[in-house]
Amino acid sequence: MATITYKCPSCGSPLTFDGNSKEMACSSCGSQFEVEALKQAMEIEKESDNFKEGTSWRAKDESFSDEELDRTRTFNCSSCGAQLITDETTVATECAFCGSPSIIPAQFTPGTRPDSVIPFKIGKDKAVELFKNYFKNKKLLPNLFKKNNQIDDIRKLYVPYWLFSCTADADITYSAKKVNTFTRGNYRITQTRHFRVRRAGTVDFKDLPVDASEKTDNKLTESLEPYNVGDALPYVPEVLSGAQASRADVSIEDSKKRADERIAQSMQNEFRSTVLGYESVVPISTKINVPDGTCYPALYPMWLITTKKDDKTYTFAINGQTGQLTCDIPMSIPKAIGWFLGIFAGSSIIITFIMSLILQFR
Structure with missing residues (x-):
């Protein structure tokens, strides 16, 4: 399976995509290149490098069970030639032998190639800083997190999402009451008035994200929202360089169930926020219609950090665009x-x- 590795034309080191400058950057010599200019340079090198075109490498034959073959993919690093093994959903990774970023476009199945990608704005150093700052002034943290919070692993990930857009309508009726207490003569009187309040209308939803990866927890990814979709770029393989990425492995139909739930909950919250001035408000009739809309795949940035305490692994996730942090540490x-x-x-x-x-x- 073919891979793509981007190398610096100046020094030969691996290039990664810089989300702030929107250019390919070399961490070794500091050079930066526009994506289109780099593509042209690679085409020229490919045409002139006859030796590489005539060279073939034979990997050692390994035996896999049918089940393993269904779930794994092998490819050769285009930088050092090492044979690497990934799962069936990986579309970007790095070589375990030479460390070069590798992109595997062929891993995208029909319909899962992302339309857009939100690039990273939070670098590794900033992600580590956010992790360390999290523990400051947290008075209800368990004592074992008071010191020696070392990072066990940190990964730069592009998480696949399905983005849903539609116009939904709702009609909700509430039972509400107002309570008024006053004194008349020697008596203290409580007056309770009951009302029926109705709210109906439509709400436009644009690019509602639903996690499309079985590897990540929906609660974790939803805690990282919101993302600014205005920063999204049209998908090109170069954007994934330097990060790990997976294609969607949760179907649109399964994701639509979660989208419908989020749309319904959002509409209920929005309508309820307009019913004011009552002591109590209880919905007694709720009708929500979520019609068919549009849906397309996208990749969103996330830093995933793990730390170990008393042989237990704790996970921290950071929004790679905004720096929003969430974790599974208990109070x-x-x-x-x-x-x-x-x-x-x-x-x-x-x-x-x-x-x-x-x-x-x-």
Whole structure:
């Protein structure tokens, strides 16, 4: 299976895509090249390099089970010639032997080639800084995270998404009530008035993202939103250079179920936010229609960091565009209880002090 590796014309080192300058950058000599200019240089080199065209390498024959063959792919690094093995969804990776970024366009199946890519704006150094800063001033963190938070692994990933766009309509009826308490003579009267409130309308949804990878948790990826789709670029293989990427392996139909759920929840929240001035509001009738719309594949940037504590692995994910961070570290329950009791005790002391002052003036 053919791979693409981009090398610096000046020094021969691997090139990666710089999301800020939107050019191919060399970390060794500092050179930067426009994507189109680099393509032309590679074509000229390909035409003039007869030795490479006439050279073939034979990989050692390995035996795989039918199941393994269905799930794995082999390819040769175009930089050093090493034979590498990936799963069936990997479209960008790096050579384990020479470290060169490798792109495997043939891994895209029909319909999964992304229409757009949001490039990285958060570099590796910034991602590490965000990871370290997360632990500062977190009073409810478990004690084992108070020091020695070392990174076990950090990966630069492009995560596949399906982006859904549609115009949905909803008709929701609420039961609401207002409570008014007043005094009349020697009586304290509570008056409760009941209302029926109706909200109906349409909402436009544009590029609603749904995680299209079985490898990543929906809760994790949704916690990284929002992304600014205005920064998205049309897909070209060069954008993936220097990162790992996978194609979508969750079908559009399966993803549509999640899109429908998110659209319905968003509309319910939006409509409910307009029902104001009531003590209680309860929906009693909800009709939401999500018609067929458009859907296309895209790749969004994410840094994935893991750290180990007491033989357990914890995951941190960072939005590669905005720097938004999410993680699966639990809150310390004993510390939370202690914090609550401390506030409660402090409030009780203040209330007791105020009451004593009031009693002194009676």
